[in-house]
Structure formats: structure tokens, C-alpha cells
Amino acid sequence: MREIDLCMLKAGEPFYYSGTLIVMRDAAHKKIIEFENQTGNLPLPLNGRIIFYAGPTFSNEKMVIGPTTSRRMDKFLEYTLSKGVIATIGKGERTPKAVEIIKKYRAPYLVAPSGCAAYLSEKILGWKIVAFEELGPEAIYEITVEDFPLIVAIDCNGNTFNQNR
Template sequence: MLRVESPLSLEKIAKLRKGELVYLSGIVYTARDQAHKKLVELIKKRKALPFSLKDSIIYYCGPTPSPEGEVSGSCGPTTSLRMDGYVEPLLREGLKGMIGKGGRTSKVRELIKKYKAVYFLAPSGCGALLAQKVLSKKLIAFKELGAEAIYQLEVKDFPLIVGIDFQGRSIYPTSSESQGR
């Protein structure tokens, strides 16, 4: 078991091996389908991004609204595979970590190796548990997308498993990676 803090660095990432249990603390940014589409459009048009991607972590998550008295509503991971087509431009801008659920395409595995990044798995369907690890939640961009907007979450001891390490080694056999959506 390892403790890791964001923002990430190559030194921190190089310590992580596939299958390892990791407790993450620091800032992560939520983004799912529509937010990815918008971010990549902004990059293509060379416009300013709503937050700096350098050494950052994106969490594939659309949280429920926060009930009164709670820092965050339920906030578990969504299927990562749907975001695979958008990964490269983000890595080029300095993204270092991704959190989600399920396998990735072999293309993303190669990209993770090329850009020396890391992919984490969060406990699937465990949004209430993960909400307990959120210290603060702030709307950053794309308010019009509702749950699909980008939120900045400050997390403490977020339990994760390394899905793909910086050398492109995946916890899942290749056959189950490219399947499904």
C-alpha cells in the first residue's frame, strides 16, 4: 500500500506498479463525456483551458448533487473506455493521471507508456464511500452540463488500485480491454 499526493510527478508515478493499492490525496478534476469533448475542442482551437492540465489528475465522475450538510454527494467512477478517444490531446497538455473504472483500449495503454502517466481504478459503484474522502468540492467549468460539469475535488486517502502503470502494464488481460463501450 502506498500514499500518493497530487499533483503528480514522474518520480511519484514511477513508484506505482499495476495492481497496487494506493491512497491518493490532493486535487482531482471530474470530467466525463461532454466535458472531454469540450476540453479537446478548446485545445484544438488553442483557447485557454479552465484549469491547468500540467501534472493533473482527471477523475471520470459525475457526482450527485451534495445534500445539505454533506461536502459531496455520491461520487464513484464511470466507464473509462468512453473517454479513450480524447486521451492523447490531454496527455500532450500535461495530464498525468486518470481515475475511472474498467479497461482501456490498447491505444490508451501505449499512450500511458509514451507520456509516462498512470491509470487508477476507483471502487466501482462505491460513490457513498468515496464521498466520505472528499474534503471540498468546487465547480470549475461548464456549469451548463450539470453533473457532467468539471468539479475540483480535494480528496484525502482516496482508495485506488493501479490499473495501468507508467510502463503500460495493465491489470486486465488485453482481450477484455478493447471490448465493450
């Protein structure tokens, strides 16, 4: 699946993604906003990118990663989508306000299977820190994945898929 095709997918539709993802969570979101407020620039381009809400750990230089709860990032959603982010990935439901923002920017919310970080980690071809290395696991990483399993939880039209069915 290529990033450009994301709005063709409907809520509840599973697919495999190959490409790059930007990994970030709470601390990185806050720091990006602070950085832009202080410098007038972003520390990395977000336009056309997909954000994966996750906090990696490392074992023998291998990244182990699984999704984190997305609702905590809802307060940053409009900011990141306004910077050109085309989709977000995490786990769990989003707030009603987040659903409206997703619909406004036509940027779907995707879920990755939780509880299987070891499996997801096998899908990572490479990774690097791209901003805020001092944050450790909360730094911003860019990962390259192949056949990364995802489900459309909220499509570009704001239709939702109940993950608890």
C-alpha cells in the same frame, strides 16, 4: 501518496491518494477541445493534474461520486495527456491504443472501487465547479480528497493489472 511519485507504483499496487482531482467525463472533454479550438486557450490548467472520470450527483449539498467507464474517454486520452495530465482514474479496461498512449506519456491509469460511491464520497473534503457549469453533473469539478482508495491498473511502463482476477 503525492502526484510526483505515481511512476514508482507498479500495476496491481493499491494505495491511498490525498490531494486534488479534476472530475470530468465525455461532454467536458468535448467542450475543452472546442473551447481551445475557438480561443486558443484551455478553460483551466491541466498540467500536473489527475483526471477522475466520474459524474457526481448531489444529496443535501453533499457530492456523491463514483467512477465511470474509462474506455469511453480513450478517444480523448492523447489530447489530455499531451496537455500535461499525469494520471487518469476510472473503472474498467482501456483499449490497447490507450495502453500505448499511457506508456508514451508515462501517465498511469488508476481504478477506484466501483459500486461504493457513498464510501468514496466520505473521502471528499471539498469541491467546486471549475469550468462549464452549464453542463450540470457533466461540468468540470475540482475535488479535494483524503485517503482516496486506488489501484494501479496500468503503470507508467504499460504493464496492466487484470481487475477480474
